[in-house]
Amino acid sequence: xxxxxxxxxxxxxxxxxxxxxxxxxxxxxxxxxxxxxxxxxxxxxxxxxxxxxxxxxxxxxxxxxxxxxxxxxxxxxxxxxxxxxxxxxxxxxxxxxxxxxxxxxxxxxxxxxxxxxxxxxxxxxxxxxxxxxxxxxxxxxxxxxxxxxxxxxxxxxxxxx
Amino acid sequence: xxxxxxxxxxxxxxxxxxxxxxxxxxxxxxxxxxxxxxxxxxxxxxxxxxxxxxxxxxxxxxxxxxxxxxxxxxxxxxxxxxxxxxxxxxxxxxxxxxxxxxxxxxxxxxxxxxxxxxxxxxxxxxxxxxxxxxxxxxxxxxxxxxxxxxxxxxxxxxxxxxxxxxxxxxxxxxxxxxxxxxxxxxxxxxxxxxxxxxxxxxxxxxxxxxxxxxxxxxxxxxxxxxxxxxxxxxxxxxxxxxxxxxxxxxxxxxxxxxxxxxxxxxxxxxxxxxxxxxxxxxxxxxxxxxxxxxxxxxxxxxxxxxxxxxxxxxxxxxxxxxxxxxxxxxxxxxxxxxxxxxxxxxxxxxxxxxxxxxxxxxxxxxxxxxxxxxxxxxxxxxxxxxxxxxxxxxxxxxxxxxxxxxxxxxxxxxxxxxxxxxxxxxxxxxxxxxxxxxxxxxxxxxxxxxxxxxxxxxxxxxxxxxxxxxxxxxxxxxxxxxxxxxxxxxxxxxxxxxxxxxxxxxxxxxxxxxxxxxxxxxxxxxxxxxxxxxxxxxxxxxxxxxxxxxxxxxxxxxxxxxxxxxxxxxxxxxxxxxxxxxxxxxxxxxxxxxxxxxxxxxxxxxxxxxxxxxxxxxxxxxxxxxxxxxxxxxxxxxxxxxxxxxxxxxxxxxxxxxxxxxxxxxxxxxxxxxxxxxxxxxx
Numbered sequence: 001x002x003x004x005x006x007x008x009x010x011x012x013x014x015x016x017x018x019x020x021x022x023x024x025x026x027x028x029x030x031x032x033x034x035x036x037x038x039x040x041x042x043x044x045x046x047x048x049x050x051x052x053x054x055x056x057x058x059x060x061x062x063x064x065x066x067x068x069x070x071x072x073x074x075x076x077x078x079x080x081x082x083x084x085x086x087x088x089x090x091x092x093x094x095x096x097x098x099x100x101x102x103x104x105x106x107x108x109x110x111x112x113x114x115x116x117x118x119x120x121x122x123x124x125x126x127x128x129x130x131x132x133x134x135x136x137x138x139x140x141x142x143x144x145x146x147x148x149x150x151x152x153x154x155x156x157x158x159x160x161x
Numbered sequence: 162x163x164x165x166x167x168x169x170x171x172x173x174x175x176x177x178x179x180x181x182x183x184x185x186x187x188x189x190x191x192x193x194x195x196x197x198x199x200x201x202x203x204x205x206x207x208x209x210x211x212x213x214x215x216x217x218x219x220x221x222x223x224x225x226x227x228x229x230x231x232x233x234x235x236x237x238x239x240x241x242x243x244x245x246x247x248x249x250x251x252x253x254x255x256x257x258x259x260x261x262x263x264x265x266x267x268x269x270x271x272x273x274x275x276x277x278x279x280x281x282x283x284x285x286x287x288x289x290x291x292x293x294x295x296x297x298x299x300x301x302x303x304x305x306x307x308x309x310x311x312x313x314x315x316x317x318x319x320x321x322x323x324x325x326x327x328x329x330x331x332x333x334x335x336x337x338x339x340x341x342x343x344x345x346x347x348x349x350x351x352x353x354x355x356x357x358x359x360x361x362x363x364x365x366x367x368x369x370x371x372x373x374x375x376x377x378x379x380x381x382x383x384x385x386x387x388x389x390x391x392x393x394x395x396x397x398x399x400x401x402x403x404x405x406x407x408x409x410x411x412x413x414x415x416x417x418x419x420x421x422x423x424x425x426x427x428x429x430x431x432x433x434x435x436x437x438x439x440x441x442x443x444x445x446x447x448x449x450x451x452x453x454x455x456x457x458x459x460x461x462x463x464x465x466x467x468x469x470x471x472x473x474x475x476x477x478x479x480x481x482x483x484x485x486x487x488x489x490x491x492x493x494x495x496x497x498x499x500x501x502x503x504x505x506x507x508x509x510x511x512x513x514x515x516x517x518x519x520x521x522x523x524x525x526x527x528x529x530x531x532x533x534x535x536x537x538x539x540x541x542x543x544x545x546x547x548x549x550x551x552x553x554x555x556x557x558x559x560x561x562x563x564x565x566x567x568x569x570x571x572x573x574x575x576x577x578x579x580x581x582x583x584x585x586x587x588x589x590x591x592x593x594x595x596x597x598x599x600x601x602x603x604x605x606x607x608x609x610x611x612x613x614x615x616x617x618x619x620x621x622x623x624x625x626x627x628x629x630x631x632x633x634x635x636x637x638x639x640x641x642x643x644x645x646x647x648x649x650x651x652x653x654x655x656x657x658x659x660x661x662x663x664x665x666x667x668x669x670x671x672x673x674x675x676x677x678x679x680x681x682x683x684x685x686x687x688x689x690x691x692x693x694x695x696x697x698x699x700x701x702x703x704x705x706x707x708x709x710x711x712x713x714x715x716x717x718x719x720x721x722x723x724x725x726x727x728x729x730x731x732x733x734x735x736x737x738x739x740x741x742x743x744x745x746x747x748x749x750x751x752x753x754x755x756x757x758x759x760x761x762x763x764x765x766x767x768x769x770x771x772x773x774x775x776x777x778x779x780x781x782x783x784x785x786x787x788x789x790x791x792x793x794x795x796x797x798x799x800x801x802x803x804x805x806x807x808x809x810x811x812x813x814x815x816x817x818x819x820x821x822x823x824x825x826x827x828x829x830x831x832x833x834x835x836x837x838x839x840x841x842x843x844x
Contacts, residue, residue, distance in 0.1 A: 012400065012449040012458040019229045019454040023370060023377070029163070029228050029454075030263070030367025040256075041315065045302050045339045045471040045498075047450050047462055127384060129456035130400065130449075 001077030002137050004115065004122055005144060006051045009152075010132035013038050013049030017124035017133065024116065024123045026104075033104055035113040036124050051132075053124075054079065054100040054113040062092035062101060062112070071112070080114045083107070162371040163224050163718035164192075168200070169266045169288065171281060173355050174214055174273030178288045183267045187224075189812060191715065191728070192267060193688040194250045195735035197221035197237040200270050201248060202738055202816070207745035211241040211347065212329060212354035214274035220253075220261060220320070220360070223690025224719045225711075227262035227368050229380050231690030232452035234258035236320075239746070241331045241347025241354070242563065242586050247743040249346030253320070254452035254692065257337045257362065260318040264364025271357065280321075280359040282312065285366065293358040297327060300502040301336040302471070308361050321359035322349040323504025328554040329353055331564050332509025332588070336501060339450050340460050340472025344506045345587065371720025379714045383695075383706060387456060391649065391703035392695060394634035396457050399694075400449050403461035405497075406438035408479025411626035415771030418592050420538070421484045421515025422580050423759040427594050427771030430488075438482065441490035455692065463494060471498040477508045477591065484515035484590040486538040496544050503552035512581075512588020513561055513568075514547050520577045530572050532556040564588075583757035594768045595625070596776035597666025600676050600787050624650075624701050625772075631702070646701045653678075653700035664701070669782040673789025684732040685711045708732075734811040736794060737803045741816045744802060748823050 018034040026033045036053035060079050063071040070085035071092060081092075088108035093101045101112050115135075116122040125133040136144055164187070170179040183196070190196045197219040209215040218238045225231030234257070237250040261269065264283050271281070278293040296304050301323040309315050318337065325333035326349030333349030334342045352358075370376050386392040411417045415427040434440060445465050450472050451458030460474040468491065478497045487493055500507050514536075520526040521536035528535040534546045550558025560568040564586050569578035582589045624646045632642035651661035654671065657678035663671030682697040685708045697707040708725050715723040756764075767777045784798075791798040795807020808817035 012451070014451060014456055014458050015454050016229065016456050022367065023229065023373065026367070027373050028367040028369040029259075032365050033367060042305075042339060044464075045462075045469075046447060046464055047339060127456070129387065129396075130458075 001056070002115070002135055003056050003141065004053065004113075004125060005134045005136055005141055007132045007134075007148060008050070009148070010130045011038075011049055011051060012130050012132070013040055013047055014129065016127050016129065017051065020123045020127050021113075024119075025111075032102070033111060035100075035111050052099055054096075055098060056115075057097070061095035061097060062110075065091040065095045067091060070110075074114075074117065076115070076117065078115050078117065079112070080117065081110050081112050083109045086110055162720045163228055163368045165222075165227075165262045165265045165267045165366070165368070167266055168196075168268040168270060169283065170270045170272075171288070171290070172273040173271065173275040173279065173290065173357060176290055178290075180266075187721065189731070189734060191688050191723070191731045192223035192226075193221050193690055194235040194237050195688045195731055195738075196268055197235060197250070197270075198248065198735055198739050198742065200268065201237065201239070202742050204270075204272070205239060206749070207742060208749035209239060209246070211239045211246040211331075211351055214355065215272065216246075216351055216354070218271045218348065218351050218355065218357075220258075220269040222258050222262055222267055223688055224267075224715050224721075226690030227259040227453070228370070228376070228690075228718055229454050230376075230383060230714050230718075232258065232455045232692045233690060234261065235687055236335055236343035236348050238346070238348055238351045241329070241333075241350035247746045248739055249348075250687075251334070251343040251345050251348060252687065252693070253335065253337060253341055253343035254455075255318070255337045255341030256453045257318040257320050257341070258690070259453040260362045260364050262364065262368055263366050264362050265366055269360065271355065271360075273355065275356040278356045278358050280308065280361060281357065282317075283360070283362040283364075284317075285364055293356075296358050298324065300324065301504050302502050304359055305338070308359060312361065312363075314363055317361050317363045319359050319361045321504070322352045322357075323502060324552045325503045325505035326350050326353035327358075328552065329562055330505060330551055330554065331562065331586075332506040332513075332551075333504050334506050336504050339462065340474065340501060341452070342501065342506075344508070349504045368718075370718055372717045375717035376714065379710060379717060382710065384456070386703075386705060387695070391705065393703075394631040395695070395699075395702050395704060397634060398630055399457050399459040402439065403442050403446070403473050404459070404476055405461070405473050405478040406442040407626065407630065408476060408483060409438045410630060411479075412483050414626055415773065416593060416595075416626045417479075417483045418594075419483055420486055420519070421512075421590060422519045422582065423762040423766075424769070426769045427773070429483075432488070436488050436490060438479065438490055438493065441494065445494070452692065457695070459694065463498075465491060465494060468495060469498045471501060473497055477511070480511045480590045481507060481514075481544075484511045485518055485544060487544070488539060489541070492539075492541050492544065495541075496548060499545070499548050503548065505548075505552060508590060509564070509588045510548060510551065512583075512590040513551065513565060514544055515590050516565060516577070516581050516588075517547065517572075518543065519580055520573055523580070525573050525577050525580075530557065578757065580759050581757050582760045582763070584760055585756075589760055592763055594771055594773040594776065595666055596768065596773065596778045598669050598672050598779055598782040598786050600673070600783065600790055627702055646703075649703055650701035653697060653705075667779070669779075669785050671789075672782075672786035673791075674793060676786070676790050677793045680736075681729060681732050682707050684735060685728050688728070688731060688735065689715050730811070733794065733807075734813065737796075737808055737811050737813055738816060740796060740801065741803055741808070741813070741820050744820065745823055 015038045017036045021034040022030045039050045041048045068085045070082045086109040121135045125135045167180045186196045216239045222234040233254040239246045240249040278297040280293040282289045305319045320337040329350045331347040334344045335348045387396045412429045418425045419429045445463045447464045448462045449458035450460045450462045464470040517536040536543045560571040565581045628642040650664040654663040655661035658671035658674040660671035662668045663675040683693045686693040686696045712725045712728040767775045788798045795804045805817045
């Protein structure tokens with residue numbers, strides 16, 4: 001399957017991913033209903049940002065604890081929520097190890113990233129201006145992350161030389 | 162739809178809180194500062210002075226704020242200046258404007274004065290006036306940390322003041338998060354005069370979009386400009402480098418004055434590589450910061466280990482280098498960071514520092530006039546002392562509470578004012594050398610002097626400084642880039658005026674209409690909540706987003722009919738209302754200060770040196786262009802008074818009647834009040 005890879009160094013914390021997510025999925029601008037969140041922390045006037053969204057666990061807790069079987073794995077390998085089956089019990093919210101699930105109180109269903117199954121690519125990836133998000137097949141994720149670190153290493157050693 | 166739906170009104174004197182619908186204002190004023198101006202016009206008598214409790218401090222978002230296309234709010238109030246308490250507005254971005262909308266408020270209007278320091282906490286429906294006695298005296302970084310801790314919510318967004326605003330310094334501003342500021346006009350002092358330390362807001366509601374497909378199509382258009390279109394150099398450079406650090410590029414090309422005052426030239430000393438601001442930027446930049454949902458994130462976040470950390474953008478911060486002849490980049494950041502944390506305007510402080518250093522050089526003052534500190538050019542001791550003393554109103558700093566004008570009398574026995582660069586009692590430390598036809602210089606019109614903001618016309622004068630930064634992005638040589646930039650400006654000028662050369666500094670024909678079109682782009686973005694940075698305000702650097710796109714986006718987001726014509730009518734209505742109100746203020750409070758003699762001299766006299774040596778402003782041509790502009794706006798070029806016909810056409814008959822009633826000269830009573838005002842200001 002393909003998944004989203006986030007580069008902390010490139011991310012500016014602009015929150016366009018949050019905005020486009022809630023617009024595409026819910027027809028409104030509302031960070032509360034976005035399936036991806038940028039957690040911003042300011043310390044000593046320095047901005048730290050961490051993007052939190054479903055990482056598509058291989059053995060998903062959310063699926064395991066769901067009492068109605070609303071969370072399933074689709075033919076792309078993506079863990080998706082069936083809103084018809086979901087009862088908004090919030091078990092998935094509690095079980096998620098990265099804090100990527102929240103329940104939409106209005107609809108009473110859980111909000112979880114489905115990698116924009118109806119689109120060519122996730123919309124957050126499409127509109128990531130600094131290029132901090134990539135949509136990659138599983139087998140390319142490792143080398144991509146290794147390359148990012150390696151390039152940093154090359155840069156450092158080049159400076160020393 | 163994309164509107165929050167309510168205006169929040171708070172009176173700090175009696176603690177009353179009222180929520181009224183935005184709807185009655187939206188048909189005629191759409192949003193943003195247009196609604197803010199109407200609120201102030203309706204509720205604040207023109208005779209009220211900036212620091213009076215009756216003044217109204219407003220935060221005004223637009224219908225697009227909180228969406229992917231809108232990032233900002235405009236902070237608006239009567240200016241804190243005792244000498245010219247006219248209506249002034251300043252844009253402020255960050256996360257605060259969107260959070261205001263998510264909490265359910267399009268506008269916040271604060272009047273009155275609390276007995277003790279307070280802060281306002283807004284969380285959706287809940288609105289509380291909370292004790293801030295323990296927060297008074299904290300700087301803008303500390304107070305935000307404390308409020309977040311106190312409210313146990315790290316996502317609360319805070320607009321606050323520092324010691325500068327608390328102590329009533331007219332060059333103080335409202336700060337939010339890192340480096341987002343509502344500068345110019347002294348809004349920080351207005352907040353301080355109300356005993357209001359901060360406004361903290363948290364919202365969890367959404368903004369529905371009426372026509373998602375139409376909105377997405379416009380967003381895609383905007384996105385293409387930024388990523389593959391002609392705005393791409395502007396956007397990428399803004400994200401990767403601080404604009405402040407570009408001031409060296411300008412200075413080295415003879416585009417920025419080195420030093421301060423009417424006789425300062427445009428030749429800079431040799432700057433070594435390690436003393437360039439762009440090198441500082443490379444070394445200490447730890448990331449970008451900016452407004453919610455803006456792809457560009459145009460501000461730089463710096464960390465200088467062992468010294469300080471904070472944000473910086475905007476050209477004016479660069480003047481803490483050029484205007485005070487400061488070659489030390491670490492001192493530069495130490496100073497601008499401190500100024501922001503004290504909640505003050507870098508422009509104003511730099512102006513004061515440059516002026517004092519010039520007076521010291523000329524022997525008009527000695528160290529005894531500045532508490533024993535010699536005002537040497539580029540001196541760290543001098544710069545940091547000025548910042549501290551002004552923020553806390555201590556020692557010689559207390560003379561600057563109302564700006565340079567009264568200080569000139571107190572510090573230099575009145576002998577220093579002739580060297581001060583002042584326009585309407587604001588400091589103008591940075592002068593660009595390219596001259597030509599201008600509407601805001603001498604020969605400019607009264608109407609321009611009465612505007613609520615300084616930037617009425619962003620002439621492409623800065624293209625000489627920009628082209629070498631942009632050229633590599635497009636794979637062009639510097640000369641090719643300059644040519645392309647000129648073609649873009651010509652394309653806009655031809656579309657808007659019929660004369661492709663109307664933008665050129667020396668051209669008169671169509672200049673008034675060019676300024677009018679430029680202002681329409683800026684004002685429509687203010688009204689809608691879009692950042693004016695990427696709009697046709699600056700066509701020469703590739704920005705093409707204009708009134709048509711903004712109008713279409715408002716219609717798509719709100720579901721309300723909004724055409725280009727309607728938006729232009731609203732821009733016109735806003736401008737006439739603000740001009741009329743400021744005229745009424747002038748007639749009631751008196752003394753709308755004009756340009757200082759030194760600034761007048763710079764404008765009239767030929768440029769002394771550098772690549773633009775010998776250029777001077779063309780006064781007659783400026784008058785001609787000013788008349789063209791005024792005719793388009795429906796304003797008398799000589800008096801600045803809007804015509805009754807224009808006011809009535811804009812649906813402002815009530816305003817026309819009020820203007821007529823007030824007469825065109827100051828009554829004895831107003832003259833007395835004006836005199837009293839000047840005495841209070843120490844003049």
